[in-house]
Amino acid sequence: MELRKDIHSDGIPLLCESCQARHRGVCGALEPEQLIALAKASHKHVVKEGEELIGDAERIDVYSNVLSGVVKLTKTLSDGRQQIVGLQFAPDFLGRPFRKESSINAEAATDVSLCSFPKATMDRMMQEQPGLEHRLLQQALIELDDARDWMVTLGRKTAAEKVASFLMLIARNIDPSRDPERRAVTFDLPLTRADIADFLGLTIETVSRQLTRLRTDNVIRIENNRHVFVDDIRRLEARAGN
Amino acid sequence: MELRKDIHSDGIPLLCESCQARHRGVCGALEPEQLIALAKASHKHVVKEGEELIGDAERIDVYSNVLSGVVKLTKTLSDGRQQIVGLQFAPDFLGRPFRKESSINAEAATDVSLCSFPKATMDRMMQEQPGLEHRLLQQALIELDDARDWMVTLGRKTAAEKVASFLMLIARNIDPSRDPERRAVTFDLPLTRADIADFLGLTIETVSRQLTRLRTDNVIRIENNRHVFVDDIRRLEARAGN
C-alpha cells in the first residue's frame, strides 16, 4: 500500500491522485477523508489475460475499479453456449451491490489493472455518503442503456452490421481521450475472434469473414490480427446500421 | 385526487393504501409524510393499449409506477427494424432519472394503469430521502440483470428456446402471487405475435410456428390466440434451454 499521508495534494491519497476513477468513476463522490479511508483498505493489482475475476455463483466480497484493460462479463448456458453480456473499460466499477452472489462471470479479456476494496467498507460508506449511491445509480443506468442498445444489435442486426457495431464500440471506449471529431482511428482489439463471436452471437468463422469483407472494402486495415486502422470512422459507422 | 386525510391508516394516503408499489415498488422507501406529499402531486390514470407513454428523444417530465398491465420498451433502427428491450409489469417504476431525454420508446402493450407524478417532485425527494435512490438503484440493477439474461436469449438461443423462454418470462411476471410450486399455470399473453417477434428477434411467422409446435407437442394449449394454459411448467422450462 503506497499510501503516504505526508505527501498529498488537498488530502488526496497518492494512490488515487492520478486515478481516472476519482473523476469519472465512483470515487469522485467521496470526501477526501473518505477517500483516504477507502484507499487504506484498497489495493491495486494486475489480473492476467484469461484469469477469472468473479465466478458465476461465487461470493462477491470485493468491489473494484477498472484502471486499465478490458473485462468481459459472460453468461453461459448449461450446454456451454456462451454470451458476453458486457465489457467494462476504465474507469468502470465492477461488482454487484445488494447481492451475495454474482449471476455472471467476469474475466480479464486483456491484462487488467484493478483497484479493489472490501465490499463491507464500500457498503458502509454508501450509508454515510448518499452521493456514492448516486454515482452507482448513474453507472447502473448507463450500463442498462448500453445493454439495451446491444439487445437491438443482437436481435435485429445482420452479421455485417454486428461486426461493424462492435468495432465502433471498441473505438468509442478504448481511448476516451480521442478527439471525437477525428475521422482516422486506430486501436487494438481487446478480444479474440472467439470472444467477438460470443459478444455478437455469431460464430468465429462469420466474424472472420465479415472482418475480411470490411478489409477488402477498405473500411479497415488489420495488422497482426489485433491492430485495427480505420481511415474514416464515418464509413465504418455507416455499416453499423443504426 | 381522491386523497382523504380524514380516513387513513397510519397516515397512509388512501390513494396509496392498496398500491403494490408501496410495498415492492419505490414508494416503499418513503416516510408517511413524504408519501402524502407525493400522493398530492400524483394522479392515477389509464393508458389504452397501443398508446405511447414516452416517445424516443422526448422530454421526460413525469415518472410513473405501473399499477397494472404491461408496458413495452422498444428501440427502432432508422430503417424500421424494431426490438423490444424490456417489459415492465406492476409495480415497476417507469422513467429515466438524470436525463432530460429518453433513448427508448415506452408503449402500453395492454391497457395500463399508472400512478404518475412530476419528475421534479420525485427528484427533490430523492435528495432528502436517500432510501429512495437506494430503491431506484435496486430496481436498476434488477433490470440490468434481466437485460443481460435476455441478451443470452437473443444471442445464443434457437427460435424454439426463445419462444419457450418468453412464455416462462410471462408466466413468472404476470401474476407474482402465483404459488411457485404449482405446476399448472395459465395466463393471457400481453403481447401480439408481432410484439413477441420484436421481443425475441424473430419474425411473426417463426413465432407462430414455434407456438404451434409447443401446442402439438402438448406443452401448452392456447384459446382465443391469447389465453395460454400450461399443464406442467417444468416441461416448458425444459424447452427454454437454460
Place this chain on the structure above:
DNA sequence: TCCCCGCGTTGACCTGGATCAAGGAAATGC
C-alpha cells in the same frame, strides 16, 4: 532447429429461420 499448438482464414456445403404468398377467423365500421 523443428514441431506443436493456439489462433485465424478460407472454402464447400447445409439448415434454421427469413421471405413470399395465401387464406382463415375475429373484431370493427358502415
Place this chain on the structure above:
DNA sequence: GCATTTCCTTGATCCAGGTCAACGCGGGGA
C-alpha cells in the same frame, strides 16, 4: 348484414449464417 381490416396460421421457397474441414502463420518449448 356485409365489407374491411387486423391478427394469426400455414405452406413453399430462399438465403444468411452455421457447420465441417483444410490450411496458414506466429510463438514457445525441447
